[in-house]
Amino acid sequence: MGKIHTRKLSSTFLIGLFVLAGSAILIFVIIWLGASQFLKENVLYVTYFDSSVEGLNTGSAVKYLGVPIGTVKEIRVAPDGKLIEVIMQVEKGVSLSDSLRVKAELSGLAGGKFLQMYFPENTQMAEMYPKLSFQPSYPLIKSSPSGIQEIELAMKDVLDNLRRIRFYDISNQTIAFLESSSKFFNNPELYNIVAKIDSSAISLHRLMKGADTSDIIDNVQLTSQKLLQIAVELEYFTNNLNNQIDNLDMAHKVDNVFVQLDSAIIEARKVIDGLGFRTESLMYGLNETIEDVKVTNKQVRKSLRVVSDNPSQVFFSEPPPKEK
Template identity: 30%
Template sequence: MNSKRNQFIVGVFVLLGFSIAIVTVVWLGFTSYFKKGQYAVAYFDESVQGLDKDSPVKYRGVSIGKVYRIGVAPDANLIEVIMQVETGIEHIDEVCAQLKSVGITGIMFIELDRKTPQDVLLTPKLTFEPPYPLVITRPSDIRKFMTAMEDILKQASDLNVARISTQIQNVLTEMETVLRDADVKGISRGLQTTLDRIEKLVDPKHVDKTLTTIEDAVNRVGALADTANRAASKIDGLIASQTPAIANAVTNLREAIVEIRGIAESGNTLVKNTDNRLNTLQRQLTDTLQVLETTADHLQQLSATLADQPSLLIRGTPPQERELPR
């Protein structure tokens, strides 16, 4: 009796286990069947190393699906990636897919974003009909970097480095020849000699007297110009009814007055420029006199020291004091 009851209990547990397994399988199947979402396909013209099945599909950082399958496209050139987008995007044809990496781990995922006209130009061209709604792709950041490096290396290889180096060498040789022929040191010595002569010839008293004379001459010329201008005005009133010859003479007289005024202004400019240069020379002479005065003081000190201790000329140091015997 106990044996039959045990067999009955075991049978009930077996049936219950089979029922639970069947219900689980059916529930999982219906869950995936009624699961919301859509499939889309993207084709990449680059390596998808690090991208696996069930890798995340994100829209601006928000996970909205996963990778359903990865394979080779029918043209045996592109990589076909079928994505299962669960939620978040209604019009899948308005987005663009790009491969992104997670830090330095090498793990890849697919990032979706709104497409631009530039993305339409960069996406690979298909020669077959895709099985699901197509999502255009853009090159990954790594692909862009590698393409830019290839372009730089190509441009560098196209440069004629040997020719450029030869041209630079020729330019440097010509510059060296020009500098050697210019005799820069000789020109510098000539300028220094000329400045020394100018300093010797310039006498401050004579220059001040010359400036005073020039200023007086300029003032006289200005007064003469004013007098001539007044005379021209009077003559202009008198010759209103005279012949054209007199009118031409008056015109010439006015032109002469204008020239006299120009000469006066030139004289004033010359006086100002000469004054500035004399001020500079005076400062330089003052500095030189200060240096000479300092040198004279040093010589006077040296003379006093030698007069007090003549042995410095032979020994170079003052004599040592001798100790007196106790």
């Protein structure tokens, strides 16, 4: 009986010692992991927005071209009372420069947002950041318009460029050119000269038919007189026509019309180029949103399948890996 009692005490002691050792190791691992995250060196940066940041919250991700590099630490109204100040906690190893920009992007259909850092290729977008009238409290990273705002700006540029095209002047120049051309071709003197030339041709034909008669000399004289009269009238009409063309200044009007059309084509090309760039930026953002929706849908289906097959696993399974 004494030996059995001693064995029971030894077994209980070993079990207790094992539990204490396991608990100590577990506590040490938890403290070590927490300390490594706590002691991780981060740098604070600040940016300012002049538009709504609804959907952006404390703890939202800060990414560089989709790679997480930090989180949002604080969101508040800037000292000037007009801008929104966003303080970011970024990993120390990240290299930043003055040409870097940050913008708020949608992270899903639920309306959440994150901050995206990138180097803009469009110089116009790079210069569209709020101007500060105060000294920022942390190193500044300039903001830029979001994808939706870029589309709004593109549409505004389209309307502005359309307003600058002088359609009224182009229309007036075209109408003046057509009127001048109509006056030129509808000149009665031109029709008279053509009619007299036709009459001379008929007389010449009659002369050739009557070449074997005694009236050939009379016909030649008559035809010569008509040709001389036509030559005089043609010279008069030519001089008069030159004066009319000089007064109409058709060459100058035609040049003005083509200059206006060239200007319109150049403006339209600029509008199309600007809109293409902003549309490409928006499509990039929409692709990211669609990918996020696919991942969310996959996780929801997986969770529903687990709950349906084994409900107890919801309480006793390990937590899912941290989303990046």
